[in-house]
Amino acid sequence: MLDDEDRRILRQLQAEPTLTMPELAERARVTPARAARRVEKLEAAGVIRGREVVIDWAALGWRVHVSLRITVEKSAPRALDELIAAARKVPEVIEIQTFLGRVDLRLALVARDMAHYQALYRDRILTLPHIADIEALLTIATIRDADALPL
Amino acid sequence: MSAVLDEIDRRLLRLLREEAGQSAGALGRRVGLSQPATWRRIRRLEEAGVIRGRRLKLDPAALGFGVTVFLGVKIGLRGRVKLEDFERAVTAIPEVQLVEHVLGLYDYRLRVVARDLSDFERVLRRRIMTLPGIGDVEANVLLTEERRPGPL
Numbered sequence: 001m002l003d004d005e006d007r008r009i010l011r012q013l014q015a016e017p018t019l020t021m022p023e024l025a026e027r028a029r030v031t032p033a034r035a036a037r038r039v040e041k042l043e044a045a046g047v048i049r050g051r052e053v054v055i056d057w058a059a060l061g062w063r064v065h066v067s068l069r070i071t072v073e074k075s076a077p078r079a080l081d082e083l084i085a086a087a088r089k090v091p092e093v094i095e096i097q098t099f100l101g102r103v104d105l106r107l108a109l110v111a112r113d114m115a116h117y118q119a120l121y122r123d124r125i126l127t128l129p130h131i132a133d134i135e136a137l138l139t140i141a142t143i144r145d146a147d148a149l150p151l
Numbered sequence: 152m153s154a155v156l157d158e159i160d161r162r163l164l165r166l167l168r169e170e171a172g173q174s175a176g177a178l179g180r181r182v183g184l185s186q187p188a189t190w191r192r193i194r195r196l197e198e199a200g201v202i203r204g205r206r207l208k209l210d211p212a213a214l215g216f217g218v219t220v221f222l223g224v225k226i227g228l229r230g231r232v233k234l235e236d237f238e239r240a241v242t243a244i245p246e247v248q249l250v251e252h253v254l255g256l257y258d259y260r261l262r263v264v265a266r267d268l269s270d271f272e273r274v275l276r277r278r279i280m281t282l283p284g285i286g287d288v289e290a291n292v293l294l295t296e297e298r299r300p301g302p303l
Binding site for chain 1: 153154156164167168169170171172199200201202203204205206207208209210211213214216221223238241242245246247248249250251252253254255256257259260264289290291292293294295296297298299300301302303
């Protein structure tokens with residue numbers, strides 16, 4: 001179980017993952033040795049899974065971001081698995097999510113521009129197996145992308 | 152202008168997406184560069200804005216967050232509601248992790264995290280449905296999620 005000290009450490013680290021141990025300790029109001037021990041414990045327990053860099057795809061020229069919301073053809077028994085396996089082979093697919101709700105599957109797709117998106121959609125997406133219906137949402141602006149938990 | 156990457160940059164980015172906590176020395180050994188050369192490359196990727204930042208990967212379930220829901224939101228009463236008011240209010244909700252302004256069937260896509268379904272219902276009723284301009288809302292509960300390497 002986590003106590004308040006763990007939560008303070010996680011809150012600070014979540015807000016700024018590059019903090020050094022002394023900085024983290026000061027902000028979480030614990031000694032550096034204690035902060036290091038706590039972080040180690042949280043990592044060992046799998047609460048902290050690691051750190052990752054966030055890539056700005058637009059800075060690499062992938063300026064068009066589309067959410068493809070897919071309803072899966074339910075007739076084939078392994079339809080969803082086969083669709084996901086095929087979607088993994090499309091390099092421009094950067095996220096694959098499955099849902100309980102009106103939508104079964106969401107693919108996040110990046111493209112260089114609208115012409116490229118159109119080509120990808122026609123050649124790589126519409127050719128995926130077991131798709132019953134697709135709705136596309138084009139991202140105009142990302143207002144918040146914190147991915148932070150309200151600890 | 153878009154940043155131009157070579158093969159070593161791509162490998163570095165792939166490795167950093169898996170684990171950004173690795174030292175420049177350890178990364179360098181995996182891509183065949185010295186520690187200072189690796190460090191310079193990472194700096195360059197940061198300065199070019201390719202690396203937007205670093206994120207702590209937490210296990211939401213281990214921290215008591217068992218439910219993630221994506222909401223498609225329509226803004227009602229167009230013209231009378233300022234989108235800025237909606238955006239300001241929605242980004243003030245701690246449970247809302249992602250807010251995207253989109254074009255299509257909905258106006259916004261939200262990612263909402265909650266302890267369980269009844270906690271989600273509380274967030275939906277008290278915080279989401281009371282947002283200025285809120286119209287139709289569609290909810291889909293996240294079952295599985297995987298981040299792909301992308302076109303690197």
